[in-house]
Amino acid sequence: MKCALNKGRITAVVGMCGAGKSEVTKVFLEEGYEKVYFGGVTMDVLEKRGLEKNEQNERSVREELRKTYGPAAFAILLVDKIRDLSEKGNVVLDGLYSWSEYKILKEEFPELTLLCVTVDKELRYERLAKRPIRPLTKEQARSRDLSEIENIEKGGPIAFADVTLSNNGTLEELYEKVRGFIKG
Numbered sequence: 001m002k003c004a005l006n007k008g009r010i011t012a013v014v015g016m017c018g019a020g021k022s023e024v025t026k027v028f029l030e031e032g033y034e035k036v037y038f039g040g041v042t043m044d045v046l047e048k049r050g051l052e053k054n055e056q057n058e059r060s061v062r063e064e065l066r067k068t069y070g071p072a073a074f075a076i077l078l079v080d081k082i083r084d085l086s087e088k089g090n091v092v093l094d095g096l097y098s099w100s101e102y103k104i105l106k107e108e109f110p111e112l113t114l115l116c117v118t119v120d121k122e123l124r125y126e127r128l129a130k131r132p133i134r135p136l137t138k139e140q141a142r143s144r145d146l147s148e149i150e151n152i153e154k155g156g157p158i159a160f161a162d163v164t165l166s167n168n169g170t171l172e173e174l175y176e177k178v179r180g181f182i183k184g
Contacts, residue, residue, distance in 0.1 A: 012093035015117035018128040028092035038095035071100035099156025116161030
């Protein structure tokens with residue numbers, strides 16, 4: 001897919017937990033994009049409540065926010081920030097999760113592109129167990145996968161992605177794929 005580098009380009013990076021969304025986002029930041037981190041909403045709530053950052057508390061807050069604001073909670077809470085940043089330059093959205101969020105954002109920003117990062121499930125679980133920040137056991141990762149698919153519509157944006165990049169190789173291979181996408 002050929003994409004112009006014009007001001008106001010908005011790309012949402014989607015994928016399952018541990019697929020490499022944050023690594024992909026790093027490349028966008030190197031290329032001058034501003035980042036909107038959907039998970040930051042959850043982390044802010046945890047911090048305000050003085051709760052430990054762990055899988056159980058994060059899941060509880062994510063699901064609570066969706067009960068309060070509906071399935072498009074994070075898009076609703078971040079749409080103004082995305083609009084403000086896109087008026088100044090290009091924006092990468094790290095962690096758009098739900099189909100409802102996608103529909104809200106696509107209506108607001110018709111130019112939105114979904115970039116999906118995929119990795120074989122067993123490799124993803126291995127990487128999640130080894131990551132230095134918030135590692136997950138295979139059982140925790142599987143539980144999170146099921147919760148995100150069943151409770152927050154995560155499969156929709158992944159299935160509907162405009163572009164899909166495989167992350168079964170090295171980080172440098174992934175970075176090169178992302179640079180190729182950005183440059184079009």
